[in-house]
Amino acid sequence: MSVVFFVPILIVFLDLADLVPHDMKLVFTNIQFIPAFLNFVQNPLVDFAIFFLLILITLIFGRIYCSSICPLGVLQDIVYYFVLKINKRKRFLYEDPKNIFRYSLLIISVVVFVAGNILLFNLLDPYSLFGKMSANLLRPVAMIINNGAASVLTSFDIYMLYPVDIFFHLPVFLFSLAMLVFIVWLVTKKGRLYCNMICPVGTFLGLISRYSIFKIRIVEDDCTSCKVCEKKCRAMCIDSNRQVIDYSRCVDCFDCISACSSKAIIFTAKNPLEKNAPIKTESVHIKLDMSRDNSSIKKLNNKKLENPKESSTIDNSKRDFVKTVIASFTLPSLILRATETPKVYKNSTIAEDKNYLVTPPGAGSIEHFNDYCTACNLCVTACPTKVLQPTFIEYGIFNLFQPKMDYHKGFCNFECKICSDICPTDAIRKINSLDEKKLVQIGKAHFIRENCVVITQGTDCGACNEHCPTKAVKMIPEDKLLVPKVEEDLCIGCGACEHACPTKPYKAIYVDGNPIHLTAKKPIVEKQKVIDTTEDFPF
Amino acid sequence: MKRRDFISKGIVGGIAAGSLLSIPGFYSKAIARPSSVQKTDYDLVAIKNGEPEVMFDSAIKELGGIGKFVKKGQSVVIKPNIGWDVVPEKAANTNPKLIKRIVEHCFNAGAKDVYVFDHTCDDWKRCYSSSEIEKYAKDAGAKVVPGNTESYYQEVKIPKGKSLKKDKVHELILSSDVFINVPVLKSHGSARLTISMKNLMGIVWDRGYWHRNNLQQCIADFPTFRKPDLNIVDAYSVMKQNGPRGVSLADVVVMKSQIISTDIVAADAAAAKLFGIEPADIPHIQNAFELGLGNIDLSKLNIKRLVV
Numbered sequence A: 001m002s003v004v005f006f007v008p009i010l011i012v013f014l015d016l017a018d019l020v021p022h023d024m025k026l027v028f029t030n031i032q033f034i035p036a037f038l039n040f041v042q043n044p045l046v047d048f049a050i051f052f053l054l055i056l057i058t059l060i061f062g063r064i065y066c067s068s069i070c071p072l073g074v075l076q077d078i079v080y081y082f083v084l085k086i087n088k089r090k091r092f093l094y095e096d097p098k099n100i101f102r103y104s105l106l107i108i109s110v111v112v113f114v115a116g117n118i119l120l121f122n123l124l125d126p127y128s129l130f131g132k133m134s135a136n137l138l139r140p141v142a143m144i145i146n147n148g149a150a151s152v153l154t155s156f157d158i159y160m161l162y163p164v165d166i167f168f169h170l171p172v173f174l175f176s177l178a179m180l181v182f183i184v185w186l187v188t189k190k191g192r193l194y195c196n197m198i199c200p201v202g203t204f205l206g207l208i209s210r211y212s213i214f215k216i217r218i219v220e221d222d223c224t225s226c227k228v229c230e231k232k233c234r235a236m237c238i239d240s241n242r243q244v245i246d247y248s249r250c251v252d253c254f255d256c257i258s259a260c261s262s263k264a265i266i267f268t269a270k271n272p273l274e275k276n277a278p279i280k281t282e283s284v285h286i287k288l289d290m291s292r293d294n295s296s297i298k299k300l301n302n303k304k305l306e307n308p309k310e311s312s313t314i315d316n317s318k319r320d321f322v323k324t325v326i327a328s329f330t331l332p333s334l335i336l337r338a339t340e341t342p343k344v345y346k347n348s349t350i351a352e353d354k355n356y357l358v359t360p361p362g363a364g365s366i367e368h369f370n371d372y373c374t375a376c377n378l379c380v381t382a383c384p385t386k387v388l389q390p391t392f393i394e395y396g397i398f399n400l401f402q403p404k405m406d407y408h409k410g411f412c413n414f415e416c417k418i419c420s421d422i423c424p425t426d427a428i429r430k431i432n433s434l435d436e437k438k439l440v441q442i443g444k445a446h447f448i449r450e451n452c453v454v455i456t457q458g459t460d461c462g463a464c465n466e467h468c469p470t471k472a473v474k475m476i477p478e479d480k481l482l483v484p485k486v487e488e489d490l491c492i493g494c495g496a497c498e499h500a501c502p503t504k505p506y507k508a509i510y511v512d513g514n515p516i517h518l519t520a521k522k523p524i525v526e527k528q529k530v531i532d533t534t535e536d537f538p539f
Numbered sequence B: 001m002k003r004r005d006f007i008s009k010g011i012v013g014g015i016a017a018g019s020l021l022s023i024p025g026f027y028s029k030a031i032a033r034p035s036s037v038q039k040t041d042y043d044l045v046a047i048k049n050g051e052p053e054v055m056f057d058s059a060i061k062e063l064g065g066i067g068k069f070v071k072k073g074q075s076v077v078i079k080p081n082i083g084w085d086v087v088p089e090k091a092a093n094t095n096p097k098l099i100k101r102i103v104e105h106c107f108n109a110g111a112k113d114v115y116v117f118d119h120t121c122d123d124w125k126r127c128y129s130s131s132e133i134e135k136y137a138k139d140a141g142a143k144v145v146p147g148n149t150e151s152y153y154q155e156v157k158i159p160k161g162k163s164l165k166k167d168k169v170h171e172l173i174l175s176s177d178v179f180i181n182v183p184v185l186k187s188h189g190s191a192r193l194t195i196s197m198k199n200l201m202g203i204v205w206d207r208g209y210w211h212r213n214n215l216q217q218c219i220a221d222f223p224t225f226r227k228p229d230l231n232i233v234d235a236y237s238v239m240k241q242n243g244p245r246g247v248s249l250a251d252v253v254v255m256k257s258q259i260i261s262t263d264i265v266a267a268d269a270a271a272a273k274l275f276g277i278e279p280a281d282i283p284h285i286q287n288a289f290e291l292g293l294g295n296i297d298l299s300k301l302n303i304k305r306l307v308v
Helices: A002-014 A022-030 A033-042 A049-061 A064-069 A071-086 A099-114 A119-124 A126-155 A170-190 A193-198 A200-209 A228-232 A255-259 A277-306 A308-315 A317-338 A366-372 A378-382 A418-422 A463-467 A496-500 B003-021 B026-030 B052-062 B096-108 B124-130 B133-139 B171-175 B196-203 B207-212 B215-224 B264-275 B283-290
Strands: A215-218 A265-268 A388-390 A403-405 A440-447 A473-478 A481-486 A509-519 B044-048 B075-080 B113-116 B153-157 B166-170 B178-182 B184-188 B192-194 B230-239 B252-261 B303-307
Touching: A002 A022, A002 A064, A002 A071, A002 A126, A002 A378, A022 A033, A022 A378, A022 A418, A033 A049, A033 A126, A033 A200, A049 A064, A049 A200, A064 A071, A064 A200, A071 A126, A071 A170, A071 A193, A099 A119, A099 A193, A099 A200, A119 A126, A119 A200, A126 A170, A126 A378, A170 A193, A193 A200, A228 A255, A255 A265, A366 A509, A378 A388, A378 A418, A440 A481, A463 A473, A463 A481, A463 A496, A463 B207, A496 A509, B044 B052, B044 B264, B052 B096, B052 B230, B052 B252, B052 B303, B075 B096, B075 B171, B075 B196, B096 B113, B096 B133, B096 B178, B096 B230, B113 B133, B124 B133, B153 B171, B166 B171, B178 B196, B184 B264, B192 B196, B192 B264, B196 B215, B196 B264, B196 B283, B207 B215, B215 B283, B230 B264, B252 B264, B264 B283
Parallel strands: B044 B303, B075 B113, B075 B178, B178 B230, B184 B230
Antiparallel strands: A215 A265, A388 A403, A440 A509, A473 A481, B044 B252, B153 B166, B184 B192, B230 B252
């Protein structure tokens, strides 16, 4: 079952060629707990189904979300599989729950969220954390492999694969790497402790799973207190001596069931003490099912081993990253050395005056975006022009890593609204049609005449006007040249002008974000006269 | 060799090869092919009132057929304008049916490989797909190649350029035997018009450099390095205003015309006239004429005028 949820979400984040339809991607991200919760909070009357379904599943079966749906949970199981490979005698022992820590963390997360800040969900939500890791660790590795393969194929005149630009964002990369190292270390030492001590979703679902209908239960008469199950338990929640299971921490991995040689652990709705024969046979069925499920997890793990692309993410990521870092420092310096030319161009002198960051169309306002974005980085990976880039503390220290429109990396494609389609938390709300998106004003362009090539060099340029999709940037004749002029009403803030503007170091045209998105005027349409094609050639 | 070794060696090798090729002029001397402008019966063929592919059939016949330019076993690179993520009706990109027909002609003449690419302004995958050029070119058997990655571009010297002394050029332009330039005639906010010479901005890596350093001179300078062997100007649907991207269909008029010439200056001069602007009023056309790249004075040319 984990395969069903984990592999698609991995593909969603690693889909370099944008092959998977966005609706399909949404299916797998929207069933994640925090996205479902945030959707519910924003729109309780419409988006309640998934949220309550997740709670209902927990109420019936326990923390299935943690064992199978949560990608970070599955990632930990994969790490645990390798831990077992390396250390065959890896054993855990029962530990008391870290109740004070985990409940205070949950309460603080919720209180901080209610108070209007999403930081702790951003940092701790397992889906968003997995998103950050996939987008900033796995994806670059996949890109390097893709680019390597593409250059090899290209040398054989095959253009099936194409190179992709790798953007490297240090703060979020370091955070993801640190969290990955931390979680791997936790798994090695204490199994699923992240889920039972830190993760607010795990702690919350643990409150429910105490009362779930189906539970793992110890048949006291059959149990010899041999501790096999306790040593197997990656949640460290079985106390074999006392024959007690802490249900708030059980993540439904069912390892104990297959480990128990006296078949004294069963997954059942009723307490086995009541000795109800029919229920017991039923539970045997479930037990068999579960052991099959368990083997499928093993199959997944084996698959991971066979598939070098995925296994390398565990083993080689660091090594590959060192290489990327080296390569990314070496190549530009080579290129820079090669392009030194006699300076003709005069540098621009006036700095851009940006007051607000630009949020993607659909975000509505910086405030709404800040309130609901958990920085899962899904939009960053999906954006075709790479204009969406993670920030560090630009939105404030309580809004780490939330993406912004970075017009030095790209510009917002006029005919695209993928981010608004794909955002699982509705921090970027869905825009219904492209026509609507084309009028969403996320910022306004400002022209700095003194920086413009046409003024400083006295030569034609007009790159801004060329790229402007609404012609909010007009070219006004001045002497024999054309000088840009911005009509703010028509501008949608897509940043094409800023991206294309060739001046250095400061741009002559830049977009300042709208803290609250506005609606632009429709572009002016002037119909051209029909031409009589039967006339003679004019030459 | 293990996969990991292979990749690491590949990276090291790539850096080594890249640094060798990044020595200015290395690539152009070692690999680049010279342009070989063919003698034809006419200096320029202008045709109107037909569908793009039909006009091309007739016009190229007047120049002696594509076989005059493409020999058996040669590789051909076709450079349309695929700059924008818009549908063909908006006429911001070259007509896809015209591209398909040119590819077919090349293969009929015995071409080994036909490549199609552009260094687009909008996201290249979306441009290739929205313009429908990818689909039509592939249908005819061409290889549609990405142009938006710096690793495909090689440093070359442009000794005769006034403002543009060197640039990074797509390797297919340097390695292919025949270079066919297929611009679409459009209005243009900075260059005034975009035709054959302006279309060559899509075969270099750093457009910003051109914009910073006297755009109109750089556009004229580049063909001193490499002139296309054939220029085919698509003037079927013409964007008369708001170019080069266009705002709406209202910007487009149907002209049903096409101009073919080996002389890049003459092709652009004729297209400018068609558009309704004097060629000398387009600075880069005048600059190219002054560099001796071709003839701006259409009255001195042997022109074949056709009506379908």
